[in-house]
Amino acid sequence: MSDVPQSEGIPAISALATETSNPATADIDRMSPLEIVQALNAEDARVAQAVELVLPAVAQAIEEIATRMRQGGRLIYIGAGTSGRLGILDASECPPTFGTAPDQIVGLIAGGPIATANAVEDAEDSPVAGRGELERLQLVMLDTVVGIAASGRTPYVLGAIEYAKSQGALTIGIACNQHSPLEQQVDIAIVPLVGPEAITGSTRLKSGTAQKMVLNMLSTGTMVLLGKTYGNMMVDVVATNYKLEQRANNIVQWTTGLDREQAAALLRSTQGETKTAIVVSRLHVSPEVARAQLAAHNHNLRITLEAMQS
Structure with a gap:
């Protein structure tokens, strides 16, 4: 991933907690296969604890998303790389599970649909592209835009959030680093601090797991509030197979x-x-x-x- 000049107000990637070296896995290349997976599992065990600390923010987000969706608003995820793919995954699973219309919950990724299967790493560096995605969706005040960026500094996501705020939409940010531009810019910040990754900078690991957990809660909690379940049963399931x-x-x-x-x-x-x-x-x-x-x-x-x- 290319870095963005400091003059643009974005902190250097080297300053991020998720980019620091993890002493617990410093010798992972010398470990046996069992030791490798034990080390990875030990790091993953920290994720649920980090997410637990941000549950009040997740609950607030669910309540506000549901309020808007009852009035016709949409839930829009936007991210780059792993973050974008996780948003698309969550959005794509809502229609069969909860009977939502395809345009009610939308996932957007830097680089477009091709980036879901192939890395388009430089696409995340354009704030204009993020804004353009939401302009094409004709964003309105009742919509909610969830910016997903482990670093909290991805220009594509920040550009989208800036535009969403200008249109009066609710903005939510999911990041894994404290005091990031994304955290400071959104209405509701959800920041599970998972610490250094097992493989330095590989935020598809703990950060990705934390983001997936939060996205599961956002969509599931919202659907429950909207009456998409009866008890714990998915009574709006669409039986397509x-x-x-x-x-x-x-x-x-x-x-x-x-x-x-x-x-x-x-x-x-x-x-x-x-x-x-x-x-x-x-x-x-x-x-x-x-x-x-x-x-x-x-x-x-x-x-x-x-x-x-x-």
Whole structure:
């Protein structure tokens, strides 16, 4: 990764905690295979502790993202390299898991789609490119932009965040270094401090793991607040393959007491809509009434069932 001149106000990469040498792995090239993985595992054990310390910020972010998404806002992840790939991964898994529209949760990466599989390292050095990505999405105030950068100094991400703030969107930053430009620029900073990497500067390791954990919490927590689950069941699952069809069937069985064949027939009658099927079975109404009641209660299954049973 090329560094950015100090005159641009970005701290030198050598000053970052994630770029310092880790004494615990200084002799990793002399270790046996078992010793190597033991050393890596010991470093990974520090990640959950680092994330635990930033949970209040994650909770605040979830609450504010959900508030905006209820009004039609989007959740947009933007990053470079590993950070960008993690954002795209999280965004891509939300439609089948939670039934979100493809444009509701979006992942952007420096260098464009080709960078998801091939390194385009110099793309991260352009703040203009980050801004341009959000301009093409026609960003609005109800949107949330999550800048992901282990260093907290990636120009592509900083350019995007600066533009997002100018448009009144909510800005969130996920970094693994303290007092970074990203932390100072965003509305909500999430900064799990994982310390030096096992391989110096390889932020795909502990930093990447911490970012993945935080992204899991952001999307999952937001979806829970939006009523995308019933208890811990993904009742908005989109059954696009055999595995997901079976998952939907299991959910209907667990929540209604029907057997497998009955649940399958019910799902066929509701075009695979798990929530609708549960309302039909539990409240003995038609699919049309079930859909109308779910819509009247913001598609929240628990609230719909409680309201119709009262």
